[in-house]
Amino acid sequence: MLTTTAIKVLEPGELDDALAVLDRDPVANAFVAARVQIAGLDPWRLGGEMWGWYVDGRLESLCYAGANLVPVCATSEAIRGFAERARRQGRRCSSIVGPAEATAELWSLLEPHWGPARDIRAHQPLMVTTAPSAEIAPDPYVRRIRKNEMDLIMPACVAMFTEEVGISPMAGDGGLLYQARVAELVGAGRSFARTENGKVIFKAEIGAATQRACQIQGVWVDPAYRGKGLSETGMAAVLRYALSDVAPVVSLYVNDFNTAARASYRRVGFEEVGAFMSVLF
Template sequence: MLTQTTTRVLEPGDLDAALAVLDREPVANAFVAARVRVAGLDPWRLGGEMWGWYEDGILTSLCYAGANLVPICATTRAVRAFADRARRAGRRCSSIVGPAGPTAELWRLLEPHWGPARDVRARQPLMVTDRMPEDVAPDPKVRRIRKDEMETILPACVAMFTEEVGVSPLAGDGGLLYQARVAELVATGRSFAHVDDEGKVVFKAEIGAATPQACQIQGVWVAPEYRGRGHAAPGMAAVLRYALRDVAPVVSLYVNDFNAPARATYRRVGFRETGTFMSVLF
């Protein structure tokens, strides 16, 4: 047993202890918890390492180190330890993302070694709901995307990602990993869209991370020529109905604080702000 404060890479045998930490904040930790529940703690299957911080032999904090660097239930001392390990390993992630407090401290410690970032989004409200809105009817044309509709949904996904993140997801590996992720969401029935009679995507969103406790809506997008016509709120209500009925009892998302129209839409369909995330993009 570890009897002092220390950090180490977790192994498959640490799964129960890691899940206990993740379950302390099931909404905020949904992204990482979903991966761990599917892949366990084997780095190859998980797509990265899980670092653990121990105090008096008890696992108290985690940090997922893969394509994203994500502090989880991280105390101040744990953040310092994770930053030291990340600094020594060198930057391998495309972003740092997580609850604003620990993420900001992690970035403060890493910026002298990893900076500058391409973009820092210091305040991204975490929004949550567990019920359908009373005054917004779901768009009846929003439905699950079929496996044979990849050529329909993929351009909309690429457009959303590029607009949101500022770079194309098709760069680097030609988009193979991104296309595989879109295909996975379609195959598991978690990709939704309103497709018009000409085969063009009007509105789309996905249910990304999902655990028995909570799931997360992502990739919300309305085609530019359809914006301002009232598609967003009914579209969100439709995806929310699928999420609550088929996936989890609590639905969350996080949004940039400067995106006033999106925040207003989410409030209209019943989401309330319960916390704040932060993202550092490289």
């Protein structure tokens, strides 16, 4: 009996099928699931196309193709199909990111055509917790950033992004897209910081968020305040907000070479459950 396979861009009417695939792993798929739950599958609203891999007419795997290329529950056969479509289309993304095994396989097929990458983070531990920290007391001075405080939070966000990614988010379009994303998180009440003397000294955001899981991102401490435990107490505070206000499972992923951050997150209660990979262009 022959198996038939196909790949195509999902249509808005296939939303339930897409969500069913995303729901197989609500933690690893939180980024894509959050976008789909807000925007649906219309490419203009979604900020990219959602490619589907079908086996005998059934949707089995996804790949989000926007500013990031993100494989979702992708089998090896699906990855080969997604890679071929991406190769024919040409690179439009600034990164490939997702579960490490699938992302590595996808990149191995695209590297001859898209390489070299500017940077490759081959193993980024995915960490998860479902409970507030039992060891670290939350910093009482960490609070939500208000909508009228964009001028306060933006310098810290730019510093974090530049330090983490290696380029400024203000390049290219003058930072319009990045500022819009920061404003979106502030407006949603998911941007947190501790300030002293009118300056942010710790900050983090709850980025992707669904009813089942959310992801903390953008953790940053002012270099002058590092080594004082602010990342641990600050993270404990953000974790408390995340669990009480957003979702029952909180995750993050971190570079494997950042041993200090990994140890800090473990003390706050996070456990490593898998790994992501990022290919940066």
